[in-house]
Structure formats: C-alpha cells, structure tokens
Amino acid sequence: MALRERIQAAESYLAERFPAAKFNFDHMVHHKDVPVHRLSWAYYLGGLALFFFVVQIVTGLLLLFHYQPTVSDAHASVEFISEQVPGGALVRNLHAWASSLMIASVFVHLLTTFAMKAFDRPREITWLTGVGLFAVTFVFGFTGYLLPWHQIAVNATKIGLQTIEELGQYLPGGLADLPRAIKETIQGETSVGQATLSRFFALHVIVLPLAMVALLGLHLLAIQLHGMSAGVDEAPRRREKFFPVFFIKDLSLWGAAFMVLFVLGLCLPFDSLFTYPLFEPFNPKGSTPDGIKPEWYFYWIYYPLELLPFWVVMLGQLGLGVVLVGAPWIFRGTSRRTLRVLSAVAAGYLVLMTFFGENVYHLFKG
Numbered sequence: 001m002a003l004r005e006r007i008q009a010a011e012s013y014l015a016e017r018f019p020a021a022k023f024n025f026d027h028m029v030h031h032k033d034v035p036v037h038r039l040s041w042a043y044y045l046g047g048l049a050l051f052f053f054v055v056q057i058v059t060g061l062l063l064l065f066h067y068q069p070t071v072s073d074a075h076a077s078v079e080f081i082s083e084q085v086p087g088g089a090l091v092r093n094l095h096a097w098a099s100s101l102m103i104a105s106v107f108v109h110l111l112t113t114f115a116m117k118a119f120d121r122p123r124e125i126t127w128l129t130g131v132g133l134f135a136v137t138f139v140f141g142f143t144g145y146l147l148p149w150h151q152i153a154v155n156a157t158k159i160g161l162q163t164i165e166e167l168g169q170y171l172p173g174g175l176a177d178l179p180r181a182i183k184e185t186i187q188g189e190t191s192v193g194q195a196t197l198s199r200f201f202a203l204h205v206i207v208l209p210l211a212m213v214a215l216l217g218l219h220l221l222a223i224q225l226h227g228m229s230a231g232v233d234e235a236p237r238r239r240e241k242f243f244p245v246f247f248i249k250d251l252s253l254w255g256a257a258f259m260v261l262f263v264l265g266l267c268l269p270f271d272s273l274f275t276y277p278l279f280e281p282f283n284p285k286g287s288t289p290d291g292i293k294p295e296w297y298f299y300w301i302y303y304p305l306e307l308l309p310f311w312v313v314m315l316g317q318l319g320l321g322v323v324l325v326g327a328p329w330i331f332r333g334t335s336r337r338t339l340r341v342l343s344a345v346a347a348g349y350l351v352l353m354t355f356f357g358e359n360v361y362h363l364f365k366g
C-alpha cells in the first residue's frame with residue numbers, strides 16, 4: 001500500500017473511533033442514553049472505579065503533607081500520621097481500603113465489559129485505554145506498597161524485582177540482559193534502598209497519576225462519543241437517559257460507596273485483616289522474614305509462581321497480555337454467550353486464588 005493510502009486508511013480508522021461530528025455537548029450528554037437489560041448493573045462499575053480513584057487522589061494529597069520519602073524517616077512518618085496527626089489514621093485507612101476497592105472494581109469492570117463484548121468495533125480504543133488503566137492501577141498498588149518502608153514492603157518489593165530479573169533466563173541472545181537492565185533501572189542501586197524509594201515515590205505521586213488522567217480522559221471521551229454498548233444480544237427492554245437519570249443513579253451509588261468506605265475506614269483498620277508480624281520498620285541487617293506475601297490482588301499470579309515452574313507462569317502471563325491487548329480482534333466473531341462463559345471462568349479463578357490460594361497451595365505442596 002502506498003504511503004498516502006496508508007495515511008488515508010489510518011485517518012478513516014481514527015475518524016470512526018473519534019467521530020468529530022459527535023464531539024458536542026448535545027450528542028455526548030443530552031442525547032446519550034443507556035440500554036436497560038439484565039446486565040445493566042455492569043454499566044456502573046467503571047464509574048465506581050472512577051469514584052475510588054478520586055478518593056485516592058484526595059487522601060493521597062492529604063498524606064503528602066506529612067509523608068517523608070526517605071529510608072530513615074518513611075516508616076516513622078507513617079506512624080506519625082497514624083498516631084499524632086488528627087484524622088491521620090482515618091485518612092491512611094481510607095487510602096488503603098479505597099486502593100483495594102478500586103482494584104476490585106477494575107477487575108469486575110474488565111470482566112463485565114469483556115462479557116458484554118464492549119470492546120467490539122468501534123470501541124477498540126475504549127478497550128485499549130482500559131487495558132492501559134488496568135496496568136497503571138496495578139503499578140499504583142506495587143509502588144504504593146513500598147512507601148511505608150516496613151519489613152513486608154521492602155522484602156516483597158525485592159522479590160517482585162527479582163522476578164523481573166529471572167525472566168532473562170528464558171530470553172534469547174541480546175534480549176536476555178533486558179529484564180536485568182529494567183530491574184536495575186527501577187531499583188536505581190545494587191539493592192532496594194533510597195534510590196528505589198525515591199523512584200517509587202516519584203512514580204506513585206507524579207508519573208502514574210498523570211498517566212492515569214491522560215488514559216482516563218481518552219477512555220471517557222471515547223465512551224461519551226460512542227454511547228454505551230448494547231451489552232446483550234436481545235434488543236433492550238427500554239433505554240434511559242444518561243443525563244440526568246443514569247447520572248443521578250451513578251451519583252447515588254457513589255454516595256453509598258462513600259458511606260461503606262467511611263464506615264470501613266473508621267471501624268476496621270485495613271492492616272488488621274492480615275496476620276503478618278511484619279509491619280515493623282525494615283531492618284537491612286536482618287534476614288528475609290517468613291510469611292512475605294504481596295497484596296491480595298497479586299495472589300492470582302503469586303500462588304501459581306509458588307506452585308508451577310517459573311517459565312510456565314511467565315508464558316501464561318504473556319498469553320494473557322496478548323489476549324487482553326488483542327481482544328477486539330481475537331474475539332471479533334465470538335458470541336456474547338461464549339464471552340460470558342470465559343469471563344465466569346476467569347472470575348472463578350480469581351476468586352479461588354484470592355480467597356483460597358493458601359489452601360490450593362497446601363493441597364499441592366502439603
């Protein structure tokens with residue numbers, strides 16, 4: 001194909017994904033409506049993830065007033081926030097609960113949009129920006145975990161970074177050095193230390209929020225331009241106006257989510273759910289304590305890593321990455337019924353590993 005034809009093809013591809021004629025308030029807000037059917041509840045999940053992200057920004061900004069990103073002071077500063085700053089314990093706890101609830105909402109949102117075939121033409125960019133948001137959400141969790149600089153945080157980060165380095169064994173020729181170079185760039189020095197903390201802090205409070213806002217902007221723009229996808233194969237029973245009907249329902253859900261979050265934040269310290277005796281400050285001279293685990297949202301990959309050969313899990317991850325990025329093309333001809341079965345299987349696997357991963361581990365390893 002000649003260059004001019006390629007440019008024209010790219011232009012018409014983008015014009016279908018971002019139709020300029022629809023870029024107006026009337027189309028994007030006034031005329032937008034939402035199909036009502038048995039899976040309509042799933043249309044609220046993206047908004048729920050957005051709500052928890054807003055909570056993270058607000059509580060994160062408040063934490064920044066006292067948090068110190070240095071290996072000597074980080075742990076003491078989070079203890080100071082929890083014990084001395086009025087309302088500090090609540091803000092920290094809200095940040096911890098909202099991060100988990102945001103990740104849970106994003107998991108369910110991904111599975112339901114997949115089940116409803118919402119990635120289908122012309123929504124490929126909505127889906128791809130969603131995959132980007134999914135990745136950014138996980139990196140948020142990974143980088144945030146290190147910031148309190150306690151035993152479990154530092155040791156779990158070391159293990160996470162080692163996993164990246166180990167990938168090199170399975171890559172051919174010049175590529176074999178790439179994972180180590182990536183690990184060293186992230187780590188910033190020979191072992192996890194001040195340079196690592198500074199980089200994780202910069203990623204967590206500047207780079208990732210900017211990436212998130214940029215991706216989210218494109219995601220929401222594409223959604224408003226195309227409206228909600230049909231969701232199910234049958235014609236919808238009826239449609240309701242996006243503004244004000246769906247929007248008010250969205251806000252009501254946000255209100256309910258805020259109340260649940262607030263009660264949790266006030267009454268149930270997030271750390272109390274975990275039994276690790278590892279929240280004391282990191283001791284660089286000590287050996288790696290037992291019981292080091294990542295956050296619950298990494299269990300779906302952590303337990304397979306404990307049970308299966310490393311290369312099998314990495315191959316699985318690669319396959320998952322390809323399927324996620326390629327979904328709009330791989331599943332173009334697949335029925336919604338099949339997609340729903342695939343989503344249910346994936347949801348079952350996530351629930352099994354998250355809640356019963358330890359039992360599965362003991363079942364196979366004794």
Ligand code: HEM
Binds near residue numbers: 053131223227228
């Ligand atoms: C921080 C993470 C995310 C936020 C805040 C977010 C936000 C939203 C919002 C507000 C909507 C419109 C309401 C709805 O359909 O739920 C939406 C729709 C959508 N999202 Fe996301 N999203 C996120 C992550 C993802 C992920 C991980 C995927 C999938 C890989 C994804 C794919 C989609 C798709 C395909 C739609 C269109 C739904 C339709 O037309 O029926 N999003 N998102």
